[in-house]
Amino acid sequence: xxxxxxxERRGVVSTLLAGRKDAIVVGGLGASTYDxxxxxxxxxxFYLWGGMGGAVMIGLGIALAQPRLPVVVITGxxxxxxxxxxxxxxxxxxxxxxxxxxxxNEVYGETGGQASHTGTNVDLVxxxxxxxxxxxxxxxxMAEVEAFAPSMQDVSAGPRFVSIKIDSANLERVLASRDGxxxxxxxxxxxxxxxx
Amino acid sequence: MHLRHAHEKxxxxxxxxxxxxxxxxxxxxVRQVAYVPDAGHSQLIERVLEAPLMRAVPLTTEEExxxxxxxxxxxxxxxxxxxxxxxxxxxxxxxxxxxxxxxPFLTLVTMRGEWGEFNPWQVPMGSSTPGVLxxxxxxxxxxxxxxxxxxxxxxxxxxxxxxxTPTALxxxxxxxxxxxxxx
Numbered sequence: 001x002x003x004x005x006x007x008e009r010r011g012v013v014s015t016l017l018a019g020r021k022d023a024i025v026v027g028g029l030g031a032s033t034y035d036x037x038x039x040x041x042x043x044x045x046f047y048l049w050g051g052m053g054g055a056v057m058i059g060l061g062i063a064l065a066q067p068r069l070p071v072v073v074i075t076g077x078x079x080x081x082x083x084x085x086x087x088x089x090x091x092x093x094x095x096x097x098x099x100x101x102x103x104x105n106e107v108y109g110e111t112g113g114q115a116s117h118t119g120t121n122v123d124l125v126x127x128x129x130x131x132x133x134x135x136x137x138x139x140x141x142m143a144e145v146e147a148f149a150p151s152m153q154d155v156s157a158g159p160r161f162v163s164i165k166i167d168s169a170n171l172e173r174v175l176a177s178r179d180g181x182x183x184x185x186x187x188x189x190x191x192x193x194x195x196x
Numbered sequence: 197m198h199l200r201h202a203h204e205k206x207x208x209x210x211x212x213x214x215x216x217x218x219x220x221x222x223x224x225x226v227r228q229v230a231y232v233p234d235a236g237h238s239q240l241i242e243r244v245l246e247a248p249l250m251r252a253v254p255l256t257t258e259e260e261x262x263x264x265x266x267x268x269x270x271x272x273x274x275x276x277x278x279x280x281x282x283x284x285x286x287x288x289x290x291x292x293x294x295x296x297x298x299x300p301f302l303t304l305v306t307m308r309g310e311w312g313e314f315n316p317w318q319v320p321m322g323s324s325t326p327g328v329l330x331x332x333x334x335x336x337x338x339x340x341x342x343x344x345x346x347x348x349x350x351x352x353x354x355x356x357x358x359x360x361t362p363t364a365l366x367x368x369x370x371x372x373x374x375x376x377x378x379x
Contacts, residue, residue, distance in 0.1 A: 026267075046270060051293050054263030061267020061275070064228060064251055085256030086263075093253060180296035184270050193272045196300070196360055 006167035007142060009103050013074060014039040015142065016101065016149050021070070023152065024062050024187065027176070028055035028075025030110045032103055036074060037176035043190045047176040047183055053082030056090060056100055063095040066191065070097055070152050077104040077118040084127065090159050091132025097155035100128070105168040113168065128161035136161040213345035213371070214239035217304065220346070221250075221276060224353045226302075228253060228268045228275035230261035236306030236372035237278045258283035259290040262301070269299040274357055277303040281325040281366075282318065291332040294362035301334070302356035303364045304349075311369035314377045322369075329364045340368035 013035040017025060026046040027033035032055075033047045046062070048055055059073035080102045090098065106119030118124060128136040139145055139162055148162065177183055185195060218240055221229070229244045230253040231237060244252045255261050261277035268275040279287075284305060294301040308315075309322020326336050335355065339348040349365060356363040 024271075046267075050296065051263060051266075051290055053259070054266075054290055054293070057260045057263035058267035058270070060253075061228065061264040061269075061273075062271040063267075064253070065268050065271025065273040083260070083263075086260050088256050089253065089260055093251075180293070181298045184266070184297045184299065187270045188272065191272055196358070 006105075006165050007140070007145070008169070009035050009105070009166045010038050010171060011142065012103065012145055012164055012166060015145050016072070016074070016152070019149060019153075020072070021153060023070035023072050024066070026055050026059045026062070026071070026073045026075075028052075028073070028079035030076050030079060031171070031173075032074045032076050032079070033176055034171070034174045035103070038174040041176065043186045045176065045183070046187060047178070049178045052079055053086075055079055056083050056086040059098055059100065060086070060090055060093060060095060063098040064093065067095065067097055068155055070099070070155055071095075072099045072101065072152055074101045074103065076109070077102055077106060077116050077124065078108045080124060081117055081122065087128050087131040087133060087161070091128075094132070094159060096158045098159040099152045100133075100159065100161045102161075102163045103166050104163050105166050107168050109168060109170055113170075125161065125163050133159050133161045135159070138162070139164045210239060211342060213339075213342050215243065216346040217349050218243040218247075220349050220353050222247070224357050225274060226276050227251060227273040228264065229278065230255055230264050230275060231278035232256075232258050232261075232280070232283050234278070234280035234306045235375065236280070236367060237304070240278065240304075258286045261303075262287055262290040262293050265301060266293045266297050266299055269297070274300060277301075279303060279305055281305055281307050281309065281322045284325045284328055284364075285321050288328060288332060291329075291334065291362075295333050298360055300357045300360050301362040302353060303334075304367060305329075305364055306367045306372055307369045308375075309369070312374035313369070314375065326366065334362045334364045336364050336366060338366040338368060340370050342371060345371070
């Protein structure tokens, strides 16, 4: 069931990525990866089909290696909860070019819609702020999404953390590549790095 | 001979093998050094923190380091993960990334639970550490004598970074020294 007045995830992600330019985008395991694929395949997309809890850390590794490029992690509340300690690690490193976006529908949508902690007791924005990510906010409207998207290009003002409350509708899957070697080699190629 | 106060610890010369590991990491242009601290890694961590070209990344749990290094590789950098044997158990699912992305993964694991261990809680994970790593597709090398660390580390770094072969170098508890709880 969808709660009233929640945003629709595909519209949110396509709006965030419309002006992505050279940004590298990491999608967490589950529907976030489908959302990023639905917004358009891209040689700088890092799709995850496993490694639950690792999306933010993959984003951090890229962000530290490429400090002049915007790096955007888009994941879900369940995936973020599993890697919650990585917010502490990001808060310590403070990469200016990293943006973390959680699409929060308060359920584990891939596995039958079981409730996650964010619907009852966990405030992810509060956690991020307490971990030292001072630019941590909640976004509730498409106008705010549109206003926020360009700020992801500023590689000196991060890290940023955004929780966007979305509805819990299960949308048709848009399948990205699930070949890890291909995904990583393609990103490296886009950055000018060849194979070993 | 000079007199020591009773509360002072005996002065021991720092071992040279951590510095040898550090030199090899520098020569292989390792840029991101992720770790959950362990006493056996303390000297190496100090070197990393002083190195201008290396980024030290303390973790809250070891599995974060696998994902970090996958991202580092996508972004064009090499990394290494420093942990204790108990941390290997925290990594199991995330070790999948080493096979999925086929990236140059190297971890240096200080061993507990094997050589004169005092703490029984270290024994189960220490005993299963080599098996867990091998079952996860990681090649396991081991150094037990101070004189062999540089050679084994050179081999480990070479196969990890040149051959993209995920590798763990186990640093034996005998090498590091048994942790003393009661003097």
